[in-house]
Amino acid sequence: MDDLKEIIKNYVINEYLEPDSDPIDYDTPLISGGIVDSFSMVSLKRFLENRYNIQIPDDQATPEAFDSVNKIADLVRRFVKA
Amino acid sequence: MAFPDSVRELYQAQLKALQEGGLFKEERFIHSPQSADIEVEFPAGSSLKKVINMCANNYLGLSSHPEVIKAAHEGLETRGFGMSSVRFICGTQDIHKELERKMTEFLGTEDTILFPSCMDANAGVFEAILTKDDVIISDRLVHASLIDGIRLCSAMHDTFKHSDMTHLEEKLKMYQDKRLRLVVTDGVFSMDGDTAKLDQMVELCEKYNAMLLVDDSHASGFIGKTGRGTHEKYGVMGKIDIITTTFGKALGGATGGCVSGRREIVEMCRQRARPYLFSNTIAPVIIVGILKVLEILSATTERRDKLEKNTEYWRKGLKEAGFILKEGDTPIVPVMLFNARLAQEFSKALYEEGIYAIGFFFPVVPQGQARIRTQISAAHEIHHLDRALEAFIKVGKKFDILHKTKQEIIEKYGM
Numbered sequence: 001m002d003d004l005k006e007i008i009k010n011y012v013i014n015e016y017l018e019p020d021s022d023p024i025d026y027d028t029p030l031i032s033g034g035i036v037d038s039f040s041m042v043s044l045k046r047f048l049e050n051r052y053n054i055q056i057p058d059d060q061a062t063p064e065a066f067d068s069v070n071k072i073a074d075l076v077r078r079f080v081k082a
Numbered sequence: 083m084a085f086p087d088s089v090r091e092l093y094q095a096q097l098k099a100l101q102e103g104g105l106f107k108e109e110r111f112i113h114s115p116q117s118a119d120i121e122v123e124f125p126a127g128s129s130l131k132k133v134i135n136m137c138a139n140n141y142l143g144l145s146s147h148p149e150v151i152k153a154a155h156e157g158l159e160t161r162g163f164g165m166s167s168v169r170f171i172c173g174t175q176d177i178h179k180e181l182e183r184k185m186t187e188f189l190g191t192e193d194t195i196l197f198p199s200c201m202d203a204n205a206g207v208f209e210a211i212l213t214k215d216d217v218i219i220s221d222r223l224v225h226a227s228l229i230d231g232i233r234l235c236s237a238m239h240d241t242f243k244h245s246d247m248t249h250l251e252e253k254l255k256m257y258q259d260k261r262l263r264l265v266v267t268d269g270v271f272s273m274d275g276d277t278a279k280l281d282q283m284v285e286l287c288e289k290y291n292a293m294l295l296v297d298d299s300h301a302s303g304f305i306g307k308t309g310r311g312t313h314e315k316y317g318v319m320g321k322i323d324i325i326t327t328t329f330g331k332a333l334g335g336a337t338g339g340c341v342s343g344r345r346e347i348v349e350m351c352r353q354r355a356r357p358y359l360f361s362n363t364i365a366p367v368i369i370v371g372i373l374k375v376l377e378i379l380s381a382t383t384e385r386r387d388k389l390e391k392n393t394e395y396w397r398k399g400l401k402e403a404g405f406i407l408k409e410g411d412t413p414i415v416p417v418m419l420f421n422a423r424l425a426q427e428f429s430k431a432l433y434e435e436g437i438y439a440i441g442f443f444f445p446v447v448p449q450g451q452a453r454i455r456t457q458i459s460a461a462h463e464i465h466h467l468d469r470a471l472e473a474f475i476k477v478g479k480k481f482d483i484l485h486k487t488k489q490e491i492i493e494k495y496g497m
Contacts, residue, residue: 034449037222039232042240046256 004076009069011047016040026069038063044072054079104422105445110438115146116335118461122438134466136439136456139331141304141413142375142385143461149378150334150371157370169196169363170352177369184376185342189302189310189327190319193348198361200299200328200339201227206355207295207326207341208235212264217257220266221245221278225297228266237264244271247282254290263292269312269325270300273447273455275414277305280316295324299339300414303332304386304460309379323347329364334375338364389413389460392467396458399471404485405478413458416442417474418451420488421495425452428477435473450497 005026012024016036030036045061048054056079065075100106110124116138121130144150157177167173178196185194197203204227208218216237220228223244232239238260242250250265257263265287267278280296287294298311306314313322324347329338341351351358364372379385393413400407400417408416419425425441432439432454443452458467478484483491 034445037241039229039239040222040241042238043253043256 005069005073007051008044008048008072008076011044012036012069015043024069026073028069029067030069031063031067038066041066048072048076052076052080104426104443116140117146118143118459118463118466120438124433131433131436133433133436133438134462134470135459136437136470138335138457138459139300140335140459140461141332141389141457142379143459144332144375144378144385145335145461147375147378150374153374154367154371158367161366161370163367164365165362168361169358173362175366175369177366177373178363181364181369181373181376182340184373185340188376188380189325189342190313191322191325191342192345194340194342195348195351195355195358196363197339197341197355197357198363199330199337200297200326201230202357202361203326203339203341203355204228204231204297205234206231206357207324207347207351208232208237208264209356210351210354211347212237212262214238215261216264217260217262218264218266219250219253219257219292221268223271223274224266224268225272225299228268228297232266237262245276245279247279247286250283251286251290254286254292258290263287263290264295265292266295267297268300269296269298270305270412270414272300272414273416273442273453274408275410275412275416276408277301277312277315277410277412280312280318280322284316284318284321293323294321295326295343296322297326299326299328299331300412302327303375303379304389305412308383309386329368329372329375333379334368334372336368336371338368338372385460389458392460392462392464393458395464396456396467396471399467400474403471403475403478405474405483406486406488406491408453415456415458416453417456418453418488419483419495420450420452420492421497422452424481424483424491424495425454428454428481431477431480432473435476437470437473439470450492 031038045056049056066072110122112120112122113130114121118135120133120135122133123130161175161177165173182194182196208231212235214236218232218237218239220241221244222241240253242253270277283294296312301311303309305312313319324341324343326341327339329336341348397415406418419428422443425443429439429441439454439456442455
């Protein structure tokens, strides 16, 4: 799980950012910062569920919970532990 | 009365924030029929100014065509003004059915249903045909009305990078477990003027068993050799499952829209699409006008051919003058300025020179991609375009942006 944040960050960069986009860090606000459309987060949720063999219920996959790499990593850890 | 000062102040603060952020929209009052030459009152209360219109969706110049006006007059006499009913109670006239048949023929589909607007068509179609077991995969730059329609529907929604077929294919593979897959795109993208790669999209949809929806509002009437739309341009007529389009742009420019496509999908809309079920349809006088528009377009391609020539002339002129354009071959020609303030100032200076063209900036286009969106019409004559070009060059020199790179413009004015 050590590389969880890096995996999420790389997915976000490849999936959502354009080649000339500003770089992001673990705390960059993704949805509230207008970088990622909340709709598009669906594919990240699917990616994480498949990769870590977890199920994130829709009511917990909120725009707030997906708003930064750190927040997404926290969310994933909760389900992996459980 | 439940509108105390505290509520009023809340809204006033929101409106003030819009004004301070440069996001407040103001209408300009046009005192003449829609055309290449218009008379405008702006700002409100000022005397009328004659300007050349470079920002209307009047692509074919039919908004004020004498034959269309004459037909509408006659329609008003023979079919009245309003229907005072939704379609399925007593709001369907013979002419509504006639327009649905004519559109089916024009677009080369199986059936068509009219909506009060294309915004309504897009608001109604998804919920009518999809459930939570399905997925919608849309291009990231689709029109706001499609986004709203998708939001009203319980299907899962994902997106693919603009016009990126590899990314679309990945998404189609990812959602093979869903009951139905619907890929959604604009035919012509309204802010950039580029076209969807419909030939490749049809191929991918066939390979991965997905339906394809195209909003062809900025294409119907003039894209493709006989103006049928983006599907004609890409040689895939008959292969698009759902086309939504508007009568509010090239096809007379009044109001109204439709969903055209597979028979069963159109019928599902007739049974379930809420904007169709709970709102009056297009008024008779407008239907008759649109029928005349289709008659004119079916008789000759003269107008779309003129539009194509005008567009080539305009693009070439701007390029030679040293402007940065978004590449493409549609009559939507965006002149890139990158900085929002510059786009606003540029538009203002053009207006002083007698040219009406609007600046677009975030959030309508991505941050740092502000532009003047020009739109060419068959109503433009070469002298209009020459006059507009002269003004663009004069203003371009004033702001010192001609023959400059994107980087140089950004260095001078910021993002």
